[in-house]
Amino acid sequence: MTTHETRSPGGLILPQYGSDDQSHPALNTPEYRSTALRYPKQPLQYLPQYLTEVTGPLLGQDRCGEHDHDLTVQHDDEPLGERIIVGGRVLDSGGKPVPNTLVEIWQANSAGRYRHQGDRHPAPLDRNFSGSGRCMTDSDGNYKFITIKPGAYPWRNHDNAWRPAHIHFSLFGQAFTQRLITQMYFPGDPLCYQDPIFNSVRDEQARERMISRFDLDTTVPEWALSYKFDIVLRGLEGSVFEDEEEEDD
Numbered sequence: 471m472t473t474h475e476t477r478s479p480g481g482l483i484l485p486q487y488g489s490d491d492q493s494h495p496a497l498n499t500p501e502y503r504s505t506a507l508r509y510p511k512q513p514l515q516y517l518p519q520y521l522t523e524v525t526g527p528l529l530g531q532d533r534c535g536e537h538d539h540d541l542t543v544q545h546d547d548e549p550l551g552e553r554i555i556v557g558g559r560v561l562d563s564g565g566k567p568v569p570n571t572l573v574e575i576w577q578a579n580s581a582g583r584y585r586h587q588g589d590r591h592p593a594p595l596d597r598n599f600s601g602s603g604r605c606m607t608d609s610d611g612n613y614k615f616i617t618i619k620p621g622a623y624p625w626r627n628h629d630n631a632w633r634p635a636h637i638h639f640s641l642f643g644q645a646f647t648q649r650l651i652t653q654m655y656f657p658g659d660p661l662c663y664q665d666p667i668f669n670s671v672r673d674e675q676a677r678e679r680m681i682s683r684f685d686l687d688t689t690v691p692e693w694a695l696s697y698k699f700d701i702v703l704r705g706l707e708g709s710v711f712e713d714e715e716e717e718d719d
């Protein structure tokens with residue numbers, strides 16, 4: 471993600487996206503049909519951050535319950551599917567860890583179904599899986615979730631359209647107005663090549679940064695495979711973030 475940084479009156483560094491950016495998705499991506507309905511038709515306006523935005527309530531540790539990071543123990547029994555560990559570090563553009571920042575995820579269950587009334591995919595819900603979790607990064611920027619590998623699901627964007635397995639991520643920076651959203655994919659997924667959301671990121675290396683890495687070192691023997699997904703908030707090695715409000719696509 472190529473960004474140009476701007477210092478706001480509040481002293482924070484805000485990312486700005488160049489219109490010729492090959493790694494940040496275009497606001498209107500015709501292959502991803504619903505972007506035509508919601509992309510801004512007017513030039514974006516810079517909204518300076520003042521003291522209210524910078525010092526407003528931060529979503530922190532007090533928002534995280536005991537089981538929020540473990541999506542497999544939030545109900546009476548374990549959910550169905552392949553248990554996995556998803557972890558990594560949140561870093562800034564200089565490689566410095568971002569501690570104490572809220573990381574949230576949401577995802578479909580192992581059958582590719584969201585617990586959401588708008589999801590009409592004829593696949594079973596799992597009464598033991600809600601599909602959302604959150605945790606704080608530690609002092610070294612580490613986060614970790616235990617969850618179930620999500621299933622692929624159809625989404626009617628085009629003929630025979632299927633979303634690759636993915637997990638949605640949301641991150642809060644130093645202020646509420648800095649919230650960033652992205653998606654994590656799995657290595658070797660055969661559906662990525664035909665997915666307009668994945669391919670809306672035109673730069674190949676940037677697309678690769680949306681794919682997690684299988685990690686044998688943190689795989690727990692006889693219990694769960696582990697995937698690593700580092701998130702870099704800015705810079706040439708930055709993760710790819712969405713401009714839109716969160717979507718279940």
Ligand SMILES: [Fe+2]
Pocket residue numbers: 578633636638717718719
């Ligand atoms: Fe999704």
